[in-house]
Amino acid sequence: MKRWSKISSVFAILTIILVLYFVSSSGIYHSRDVAFAQNSSLTIISLSSDNKLISGGQFVISPNPFTGTGNYTIKDNSPDDTAKDKNGVIILSGITNGNYSIIQTNITPGYSVDQIQKLVQVNNSSGVVTFTDLPANNATISSSPTRSVTYTTKFECGSIFAGEGPLRPGHYDTDISLFNKQRFQIQALWNSVPTNGPSSNAILLKMDSETSKSITCQDIRATLGNNNENFIEGFTIINVPLDSTFGSGITMTSPSSNNINILDVQAFYTANALDILPHEVIIDKISFYIIQDGSGKIPANMMQKTLDISIPSGLNQISDTEKKVKDVLAKQYTLSDDDLSKIVIRIKDVSVGVGVLIDDHAISLSTVKPELDS
Structure with a gap:
């Protein structure tokens, strides 16, 4: 009996081992695969205006959905497309979770490329975006629904110290303010x-209902990888997609729609166009007498009376106050060194103050009008 019990136990153990082997080999169970499987995917669909699939689409995805950096180009029915049997549908499997911007760069001959960037979010699921391509000879684009609203603004950032810039020397700053007046x-x-x-690469901007945000020169420099103070200028393009995964769900069928202006966008500019940038300076106010003038070039009514002069001074610098006064007299009355040696002055008092150079400051505000993209 005991021998039979041992044989039964060994048989049961062997049976369990065999079952586990066949299950793991068949892919029904594999603990390592379950722990590290990446199920996220991205589907890109190309459609005609009458909702028929169009082959030959090529797209640039930013950032690369497999590495998370740089750009990635995918073409319909290329090796990475897991839906090769379906023209007009591209499926990328096993991608990294994240937010992606997608633009179409090519389509089958006879159709025009959809030039609207699409935004999609992938988070342990399948993200789907659709591009609509009109016939190349289609001239009725204005009658199609609006798919995005674009705001284009000028920016000027940084300092110009001499004649190296397109503007006068000074400091220039730009602040683009955005207000979401919608209820979503x-x-x-x-x-x-x-x-x-x-x-630069596109940056995703999320705004809750009735909130505001700003794009400053610091933000613009960050997108361009420019962290110095050199002067830069150009344009910012703000695009609000209406028909993508990130869209608001609004559909506008004519430019006269009341909801064309999705955001309130204003550009605030400041400029200081001085030859020298404004800054605080130390001022010495010097009171003095002219006791004797052997040159005969200084007016008689200035002799033996209290005179004042204000001169910029350096911090923690030792200077000859009498020489400063004589230098000013020499410039004003065209005195030579020999003339100055014949002039005797006495310093009565010196007071120190802080002054600010005149700030030629300009401020302007511009309301940015939206543009419709169909």
């Missing part, structure tokens, strides 16, 4: 386009 969250995409330079 708005999500927009903005990027910087510097003069004579490449455009």
Whole structure:
């Protein structure tokens, strides 16, 4: 009996081992795969205006959905497209979770590229975006629903110290203010386009109902990787998509719609156009007498009376007060060194104050009008 019990136990153990082997081999159970599987995917669909699938689409995704950095280009039915049997549908599997901007760069001949950037969020699920491509000879774009609203603003940031810039020497600053006056969250995409330079990557901007945000020179420099104080200028482009995953759900069918202006956008500019930037300076106010003038060049009515002069002074610097006064007299009355040696002055008093150079400060405010993209 005991022997039979041992044989039964061994048989049961062998049976369990065999079952686990076949289950793991068949892919029904694999603890390592379950722990590290990446189920996120991204689907890109190309449609005609009558909702038919169009093949040949090519797209640039930012950032790269597999690495999280740089850009990634995918074409319909290319090796990474797991939906090769379906023209007009691209599926990327096993991608990294995140927010992505997608633009279409090519489509099958006979159709025009959809030029509206799409935004999609992927978070342990499947993100889907759709591009609508009109016939190349279609001239009725204005009658199609509006798919985004764009605000384009000028920016000027940094300092110009001499004649190296397009503007007068001074300091220039830009603050672009945005107000979401809608009763729902708005999500927009903005990027910087510097003069004579490449455009920056797009930045996702989320705004809750009745809230405001700003884009400053510091933000613009960050998008361009420019962290110095050199002068830069260009444009910012703020795009509010209406028909993508990040869209607000609004559909506008004509430019006269009352809801065309999704956001209130205003650009605030400040400029100081001085040859020298304004700053505080120390001022010495010197009271003195002219006791004797052997040069005969100083007017007689200035002799033996209290005179005042204000001169910029350096901090913690030792200076000759009498020489400062004589230098001013020499400039005003065209005195030579020999003339100055014949003039005797006495310093009565010196007082120190702080002055500020005149600030030629300009401020302007511009309301940015929206543009419709169909």
